[in-house]
């Protein structure tokens with residue numbers, strides 16, 4: 001079997017702050033194959049973005065990779081900083097929630113793409129310009145020739161995100177990491193961007209890691225999903241089976257608290273409490289304090305074990321309906 | 333026998349319009365104005381929640397601010413419990429502010445980080461002279477914190493010590509301090525994680541039941557207001573395009589924009605989500621300094637006809653209690 005495109009092995013990332021060491025990522029392992037789409041979901045602060053930054057080699061002080069390895073096509077990146085820098089922006093590209101932070105506000109978007117193409121692809125000016133217009137067309141920006149000459153602020157939020165995607169695609173990456181690419185957008189525009197990512201994925205055979213707190217957005221794009229909680233993956237597997245029958249009480253709770261357009265329950269079911277602090281987090285199951293079925297046994301760390309449905313879950317009681325009582329209360 | 337007059341609704345908004353100046357203010361700035369909202373009419377009964385939904389820039393916050401008299405009215409009236417407050421000034425306005433409270437999206441930004449929770453919640457009581465002594469203030473604060481489900485010891489702590497959901501509870505406790513009949517909640521849970529959103533929505537529902545509150549609950553998508561709203565108004569480019577009971581909006585929408593908003597809500601069923609024929613329109617909100625002559629949604633609308641491009645459709649009843657502004661309703 002050939003090596004996956006990307007493999008993350010037991011990654012641990014900490015931030016040394018005045019208040020203590022923030023254990024942002026606490027032993028994450030995952031692999032992404034060529035053309036695969038993986039959703040990384042979980043509530044804010046659980047370590048999704050830091051995991052992505054680590055993959056991009058962008059953890060800067062006060063942060064550091066404490067342990068673990070990141071491999072690209074089988075080669076260790078953590079031991080090859082130069083090789084890592086070469087991959088960034090060419091083989092692995094990233095799109096962020098707020099495009100304005102990665103665009104130069106004073107330079108036309110066309111010039112910004114042309115610059116990227118000249119640097120990474122060594123294209124001449126007019127070839128780069130032609131390619132930029134082609135990319136704009138590909139991401140659904142109408143009248144590309146004219147729009148290339150505009151400044152970032154002349155684009156709406158959704159169009160700006162398309163510009164970012166065009167830039168990310170400029171170097172024909174094998175992996176696109178999209179960190180909450182639709183979070184700041186309206187639902188109608190969000191749906192358009194998800195559609196676009198789907199089209200591009202099918203057309204280019206791109207692997208995508210989609211980071212989102214919105215399970216519905218992941219459902220529209222990803223084939224696999226990993227649910228993070230307090231710096232760890234608590235459940236992962238094919239998205240269809242995981243969303244249909246989540247095994248971990250946290251995944252169950254997340255899915256149930258996501259509002260739907262059809263549920264007849266009068267009350268939404270919330271997960272009580274809030275995630276733990278990541279300075280000196282619990283050593284056992286981090287979800288214990290909020291879990292309706294947790295007990296003494298959960299003070300030990302549950303391993304990420306196979307669930308039987310093709311996925312894995314880190315829970316001693318995986319598969320039990322953790323929220324049955326809460327649901328009954330909500331129905332009344 | 334004469335019919336008893338029905339009690340006035342908690343809030344009535346009639347033909348509301350708000351104008352803003354285009355561009356930066358300043359000596360040489362242009363004097364051009366545009367109407368961010370126009371012809372907005374609705375009422376909210378006692379104990380009722382009206383959800384106000386539309387994409388960003390559609391004018392939701394402007395409507396909220398106009399009701400609270402924090403944005404200038406260019407036309408129309410706002411009535412609070414039957415009293416016309418459109419032109420209230422000075423002391424009257426001050427007194428009115430006690431009867432309408434605002435809960436904002438960002439609990440981080442809307443709480444003073446240097447004030448203790450007790451001081452934050454007590455502030456309106458003191459400003460509006462509702463308490464005679466420190467002891468009385470303390471007792472009322474304790475009552476309010478209990479009401480919103482915050483722990484006893486919360487009052488001595490500062491906002492940073494709380495999670496997002498708890499900070500929103502602090503904001504709600506402060507909003508309730510003066511027992512207002514109306515709360516305008518502007519995207520109250522948009523900044524919160526899903527698991528915590530439900531906590532806040534449920535709390536708002538409990539408080540409504542207990543206190544008979546009326547809510548105007550603003551949101552940018554239809555999923556989040558579904559559980560809390562009795563009726564829903566859809567705003568597009570500054571105009572109400574549809575207003576109806578909750579179930580009618582979700583089960584039998586009349587306006588194509590409402591249909592598009594519904595189609596765009598992401599659901600957690602991957603098979604459904606992948607297979608969804610998206611009625612999602614291309615394009616964006618029109619430039620309100622030059623609104624299209626006909627229906628404002630026509631440029632994006634799959635059903636638009638010549639009539640739609642020429643004439644603005646009136647907001648009228650398409651079914652009992654169900655108004656829509658569309659020449660070709662669904």
Ligand SMILES: Nc1ncnc2c1ncn2[C@@H]1O[C@H](COP(=O)(O)OP(=O)(O)O)[C@@H](O)[C@H]1O
Pocket residue numbers: 015017022023024042043044045046047048049050051062063278
């Ligand atoms: N530069 C930093 N300094 C200190 N702590 C950080 C820094 N960046 C992230 N963290 C912490 O790491 C944790 C994980 O953050 P992040 O990966 O951004 O979460 P999310 O899942 O919302 O993307 C959080 O507790 C966050 O506060």
Ligand SMILES: Nc1ncnc2c1ncn2[C@@H]1O[C@H](COP(=O)(O)OP(=O)(O)O)[C@@H](O)[C@H]1O
Pocket residue numbers: 352353368386387388389390391392393394395620
């Ligand atoms: N103080 C203001 N001055 C000028 N324009 C404004 C002001 N506030 C809002 N606007 C404009 O009015 C429109 C409606 O804004 P807003 O009510 O904030 O919409 P929403 O809350 O639905 O996102 C937008 O085009 C916005 O840019």
Ligand SMILES: [Mg+2]
Pocket residue numbers: 048049050179
């Ligand atoms: Mg993040």
Ligand SMILES: [Mg+2]
Pocket residue numbers: 392393394518
């Ligand atoms: Mg707003």
